[in-house]
Amino acid sequence: MPVGTAATVKAMRPESVAETGAEILLGNTYHLMLRPTAERIAELGGLHRFMNWPKPILTDSGGFQVMSLAGRRKIDAEGVTFQSHIDGSRHRLTPARSIEIQHLLGSDVTMAFDECTPFPADHRTAAESMRLSMRWAADSRAAFRDRPGYALFGIVQGSVYDDLRRESAAALTGIGFDGYAIGGLAVGEGQAEMLRVLDVTAPLLPGDRPRYLMGVGKPADLVGAVRRGVDMFDCVLPTRSGRTGQALTRRGPVNVRNARHAADPRPLDPECGCPACTGYSRAYLHHLSKAEEILGPMLLTWHNLHYYQELMAGLREAIAKGELDAFAARFEAEQAAGDLPPL
The missing domain is CATH 3.20.20.105 (Queuine tRNA-ribosyltransferase-like)
Known part of the structure; x- marks a missing residue:
């Protein structure tokens, strides 16, 4: 919720x-x-x-x-x-x-x-x-x-x-x-x-x-x-994190304020279908955050809520299929892998 x-x-x-x-x-x-x-x-x-x-x-x-x-x-x-x-x-x-x-x-x-x-x-x-x-x-x-x-x-x-x-x-x-x-x-x-x-x-x-x-x-x-x-x-974590420049992703947290994202044309998460990931680059999100533009918190909050709902939907589907343990193992492996490597 x-x-x-x-x-x-x-x-x-x-x-x-x-x-x-x-x-x-x-x-x-x-x-x-x-x-x-x-x-x-x-x-x-x-x-x-x-x-x-x-x-x-x-x-x-x-x-x-x-x-x-x-x-x-x-x-x-x-x-x-x-x-x-x-x-x-x-x-x-x-x-x-x-x-x-x-x-x-x-x-x-x-x-x-x-x-x-x-x-x-x-x-x-x-x-x-x-x-x-x-x-x-x-x-x-x-x-x-x-x-x-x-x-x-x-x-x-x-x-x-x-x-x-x-x-x-x-x-x-x-x-x-x-x-x-x-x-x-x-x-x-x-x-x-x-x-x-x-x-x-x-x-x-x-x-x-x-x-x-x-x-x-x-x-x-x-x-x-x-x-x-x-x-x-x-x-409050997904919304509060979105307002402070942190995206929560399937590969763990990403702080868009970090300098490594300043010239990165890739999305936060290539597999995510939220507006922040389908329409904007990490470089743009970094810029919004550094410039303290209100669109930055809006897009990151949208992304975080989308990710949480996607995670919960995945859990529901896994339960229905009797595959909860396998889902949890994949989740843990993705989180452990960490963010995309720098360009």
Whole structure:
């Protein structure tokens, strides 16, 4: 899922995002709550109409900001009080309020309100955080308005502790959700530990419901997680990298700002069908980046999103054909080969 935090995927028109193959976007409850407000978006016809995206939208619950804005919030048993990063105004976010905001936005997939446990955290801290999230999960379930075509996902927490992940998964499946997310990863624990936690956690979640790994990640993370049973992802990496001159390709990352590309007439990836690769050279992309022209971030963002969607489509096809291991081996070999040699 491309990330559209403030009701936009940065540097992309919604029509362009759809052309990459994206079927669903992610929006952010906390940021839209503050500006322009969920109530205003509802008055204007909902988030789909507001941002001109007719396909599904998943909204996170604001739980990540409970962690990332630690200096601006106070947690209690019932919810979180935030100080706005925009103007310093105070706001209250509880499970019921988070669900209400997501309802006003018209989210197709609503996320339960939780606390994303920071890393590192000792076992006691992680346990207290996870159990608070499970209480909030039950409150979120009670506040959600069931209706056809809309879903509510619970979020497994527990940091890197196997027993806490098992306890959290049991609590959520006991409550019952339409899908299950795995949160609290990609927060500094490293890929090997993340995959180890997935080995423990994913099998605990119902096989007939979507499994969503939140905030992940690099292409190798996606392949590794899919091999462990994960279905859905979101990450700012493809768009953020595109804005900083980095293209993510089947042969690994390419920094177009590097001088070696200044006179290179070749495309970023000869096998890629995105506009950046079919219409422009590495030399031109290098020039745009060095000149700080806005077209550079636009083209690189388009390329990165196209590559991610192509990678996920390849994984789906490989699963359907029973060839996932072979696909993963080819992916790893291409990544290991590195970028095209200099001319």
